[in-house]
Structure formats: structure tokens, C-alpha cells
Amino acid sequence: MLSFILKKIGVILPTFLGVTLIAFTFIRLLPGDPVLLLAGERGMSEERHALLMAEYGFDRPILVQYGSYLNELAHGDFGTSIITKKPVFEEFMTLFPATVELSIVAMILAVFIGLPAGMIAAVKRGSTFDHTVMTAALTGYSMPIFWWGLLLIIFFSGILGWTPVSGRMSLMYFFEPVTGFMLIDSLLSGQEGAFTSALSHLILPAIVLGTIPLAVIARQTRSAMLEVLGEDYVRTARAKGLSPSRVIGLHALRNALIPVITVIGLQVGVLFAGAILTETIFSWPGIGKWMVDSISRRDYSSVQGGLLLIAAIVMIVNLIVDLLYGLINPRIRYTE
């Protein structure tokens, strides 16, 4: 197992180095003078330009620049925002819990609806239920989620008036963040109605963000389940006279889950991409909206830092999924 872990990490390290190279090149590829872009000042004098050039280190050889960039990263320095002048890492960490909370709730929705739906569809293959689930899943998979979010706002906020249009929490409540997760913090604060408010803000964005993972999980569960149901050991279990629920729940499901878990893990990248759109529509103060805002405000050092941090998170989660996969399925760890 240890050699399997080391091998996986050995593959990931050069990739991560490549990712830092992309983030490093990003600022230098932007059209225009990088000093002007990073300083964000107007009417800069020659002397000031030269001074900043030296300060940012753009006058040094490119390899030296990359070396010192890596050095800064190693010390946890991901740059300073051009607009707010705060460390990018700090900004990222204050917004990150909002995205994580949204993603977790979205994934819970996706797994708890998608898994049973896909399972039942496979067991009742060819039935009306199967057709309905698969049509719904394909529709969800084809959904432009930014539009889906707008539709939900029209219906639930506009017509029914049930949910707020944007944000994480009603302005009526205030409490210090403890965990950064509104659902937990609102409960900890003990204020009446705070939890309901947090939940009503969260539910629509979570549905929107969870739609594509839900569709993917339902489809994947169904096809994995169908494959397993055709295997010999399932037939044997049936022939032994086990009850259908036992055959499906105990023998089939456990093996069908292996590919499904991988798919769930792979949704992390999808969630980040979805968060960009979902958070923009619902003004959800998370990483996705922050990245879009940073790009449109030309806060390029934030974009650079955010790009790197997001890629790092995606890679780490994928690594964990890979390792878990090897743990569940020994065939993987020995054949590779």
C-alpha cells in the first residue's frame, strides 16, 4: 500500500509544479505591462515604474523570478490583492467555507437522490420509473445551470416568495463566524430564526449546484448496478434463495458502489466550475464569485493565487479519491 501511495504522489508532484508554472506565466501573458497591471496605479512616473519593477522582481532573469515565486509559495505567500491590498491566501480562506458549505449540501442532495434513483432504475429496468429517471438525468446533465438558477429564482423567489434572492444570511441576524459554515454557526449563535434563514438562503443554490452531479451519479449508479446484476455471483445469490432486497442491497450494491465512488470524487472539479456560475447568480460570497469578480476587476494577483489554490485543492481531493479507490479495490493497487 505504501508504494502505491508514494507512486501516486510521485505522479502528482510534477503536475503540481506545472500548475505553479501556469499560474506564474499567467501574469506575464496578460496583455500590457505587468507592473502597471499589478500596481493598479494611474499616471505612474518613470522612477516609480523602475522602483516597482525592481520590487516585483520583473527586472531579474525569468528563471530567478520563477524560483523566487516558488519560494514565496513554499512560505505560504500567495501574493497580495491589488484591490484590497490583503494577502490573497487570507481572502481565499475567509471565502472558502462558504463554497465548501454550498458544495457539501449540493453533494448530499446529489448522492441521496441520485444513488437510490439510479439503483431503483436499474432494478426496474425498462419500467416507467426507469425511463422517467433517465430522462430527468439526461435533462439535468444537459442543463445550463446558470439558467436553471434564474428559473428557480423566478419561481420560488418571484412567484411564491419563499426564498431570498441572494446572499447567505438575512441582515437581521449577526454573529461571529466560528466554523464559517452558516448552518452550524447559526445554530451555535442560538438566535431564533437564524438557522431557518441560513437554510432558506442555501437551498436554491445547493439545488442548482447539485443538479449536474445528481444526474451523473444517477446515470453512473444505474449502469454500474446493471453490470453487477448480470454477474455470476449475483445469480448464485439468487439461486441460493436469498431475498431480492438482500441480493440487491448486500451483494450487488456493494460492488456497484466502487465506480460510483470514483465518479463522486471526480465531481470536485465539476463543483468548482459550477460554483463559479451558481455563486454569481445567487451572489453567494464564495470562491467562485470571488474569482469572477477578481477577473472583471482586473485583480490579477488574486486570480493568480486563486487559480493555484483551487487547482491544488482539486488535485489533493483527486489524490485522496485515488487512494481510497486503491484501498477499497486491491486489484487497482497491484496492477498499476
Place this chain on the structure above:
Amino acid sequence: MTETTYNGDIDTREVGRVAMLKEFWAYFSENRGAVIGLVFFVAIVIIAIFAEYVAPHLPNQQYREAFLQPPFWQDGGSLTFPLGTDAVGRDMLSRLIYGSRYSLFIGCVVVSGALSVGVILGLFAGFFKGRVDTLIMRLMDIILAFPSLLLALVLVAILGPSLINAMIAIAIVQQPHYVRLTRAAVMGEMSKDYVTAARVIGVRRVRLMFVTILPNCMAPLIVQAALSFSTAILDAAALGFLGMGAQPPIPEWGTMLADAREFILRAWWVVTLPGLAILLTVLAINLMGDGLRDALDPKLKRS
């Protein structure tokens, strides 16, 4: 069952391409959803080609007497503007019809760009193995480490927001999938006898790669092309929606949605219709993609 007739000694059973196409169609048409998707897709293609003749108005023509006019079945609507008008008095139906051109164009350009670059890189990786392979695959891993939409956004920030740049960005983000698929397929083919035979008789490398091996790797690539056609439309619409794709007044569906956002609670049709157009187009292509997969990939058949 194909009918067979014998004229003396000549066997007129269909062989080769025609028979292959017939078999393909037999599998494809078995899937009802795929046929519906195909019909719908063909309809969109026809509408896009003949947009000038189908659309009642020009896409950017403003009618100052009709701002935010509702569709004809609602109070205040008229058949002059069957699906209503937008905030500056442009006919929604005409804009949607012209918009189909952009979406199909985006899909075609992105898929052909990503496919050609991806296939060549994948062929090289699978054919030469070793260091070339490692280098190409690490590069693809790096691209895949970023969430696709985020990388596309950043690329557009570098290139400048426009439809062309959005398409380039999406093609770059998509091509690793083609590289991986081609490489896997090529590696599978390389060990087969016909490749060895071709080598033995001295077929040159380039011919071996592109003429001998590549045609046998096409099935998964075609399926992937259908999938990424729909993803390209979705991603381009998302970039347009974020203001980083096609710029107004281009009637691209995502850009139309971005323009319509502020009227979301006042005029449902300006928000609902462009999104519906995206959804139906993407759905039709994905239905076709499922049918293609069933028909072309026997391993995945009926799963």
C-alpha cells in the same frame, strides 16, 4: 434481416461501407431518444442555415414602439413578435433563430479544433510511448487539474473577451479528453497483428499512424465528439453569460441571458426562452450521443 437475391453466381449481398452504415443505423434507430434527438438536431441545423428566410425580423432591428412586449398568447402580445421582444425592442424569435447559428458554429469549431489537436497529440503519445508519452500526458494532467470553466475564464482574460477567444479557450480545455482517448485506443491497437504486419512490409511511420491505426480508433472519438459538442455549447453560453464570451449585440443565447438578467422578475420570456433554446439543443445532442455510443461501442452496449 437483409433480403438476399441470387442472380446466377453473383452474390449481391451488401458488403463494406453500406452494410456497416446499415448495421449502425439498426442499432442507432433502436434507441428512440437518439432518433428524437437526431430529428431535433437536424431541424436546428436547417433553421440555422435558412435563418434569413425563417426569421420574421432582423436579429438586431429595434422596434421602438415595442419594448418588452410579451409573447402573442399573453395580454399585450401580437403575432408581429410571436415570442415577444426584449428590453430594446428586438424580436425574441428572430434573435433565437439567429442564435442557433452561433451555437452550432461554436460546437463545430471547438470540436474540430480540440479533436484535431487532441488526436495528433494522442497518436504521438500512444505511438512513441516513453518520454514523448510522459511529456504529453503530464501536460494534459496539468490542464485537467483546473476546473474547465475556470481555466477557460482565465484564458479569455488573457486573450480578451470575444466569441473567437472563448472558442479557443474552450477547445484548449477540452482537448485533453481526446488525447487520453486516442492514446488509450492507439495503445490497444499497437499490439495487434495487422499493425505488426504493416510494419513488416515497411509501411512508413506517418502512414502507419494516420492511415493504418487511426481509423480503428475512431469509435470512442466520435462518441466523445458528440459529448464535447454539447459541452462546448454549454461552456460558451456560460462564458457569454459571465460577459466573457460573445459580446452584445450578438444574439448568442448565453449573452442574451446575461442581458436579460435584470428583467428576470418583470419579463419572464426574455430569461426563459434563450435558456430553453440552450437546454433543448444540448439535450438533443446528448440524446444522439447516447445513441451513437450504443451503436458504436459494443462494450458499452445496453448499459
